[in-house]
Amino acid sequence: MFKRAFVLFAEHETERIKHLEAMYSVLPALEVVEPVFPSRIHVPFLEAMVEKSRARTGKALLPTEIGVILSHRKIWAKIVKENSNEHVLVLESDSRILKPEFLKSETAEKYDLFFWGAWNGYASLKRSTEKNGVGEPLIKSVYGAYGYSLNAKAAAYLLKKTAQVAYPVDMYKRFVDPAEISLGAIVPEVISTWRTSDSLIRKESRGHLLTAELIRLIFYCRNTIQSYFC
Secondary structure, three states, X not given: OOOOEEEEOOOOOHHHHHHHHHHHHHOOOOEXXXXXXXXXXXXXXXXXXXXHHHHHHOOOOOHHHHHHHHHHHHHHHHHHHHOOOOOEEEEEOOEEEOOHHHOOHHHHOOOOEEEOOOHHHOOOEOOOOOEOOEEOEOHHHOOOOOEEEEOHHHHHHHHHHOOOOXXXXXXXXXXXXXXXXXXXXXXXXXXXXXXXXXXXOOOOOHHHHHHHHHHXXXXXXXXHHHHHOO
């Protein structure tokens, strides 16, 4: 089990207290980090960051998305400051640990950044690297920040790559070059999300959620074929 683990959780997230309690039952040493909610605290230059993201990508980030970037950067900065080669687990307030018995830091030690869950379970591993459900993921198939671990090298790398606000923090394919830091993942995922409360980033209708699930399934089929030949 992990010696260090962080979770982004705010006191006003009362509907997710049970999620936090479930995480504590698996990770008693779990450390809570206060996330950044632009609607509750002042974020300097927030409007400028929104407009800069629009200029860089053609699509403006939501203030909540910028808050998520800043929140994860707080944790990465802590990891860099400690400068440990050991993997540190990072969770969010709606993370759900499905299989605690598989959550072992040594599983991830050969990688810099490891995904314990990604893209609602639709991550694909490159066949040539896969062993017992662990291997290098197809970079386009890792999306989401609800369950990953990383070492100080990866934390410093992500801090550098997200210094210029552009894409949502969980768009790893935009930030990470597998030639620069090593990526790993486990399939099926060990960490998922509860999906029992509304997203704190954006409000989505049931129809939109069903459409998104169908799109994920289509891309998963494509990624599965591509990863077979990698």
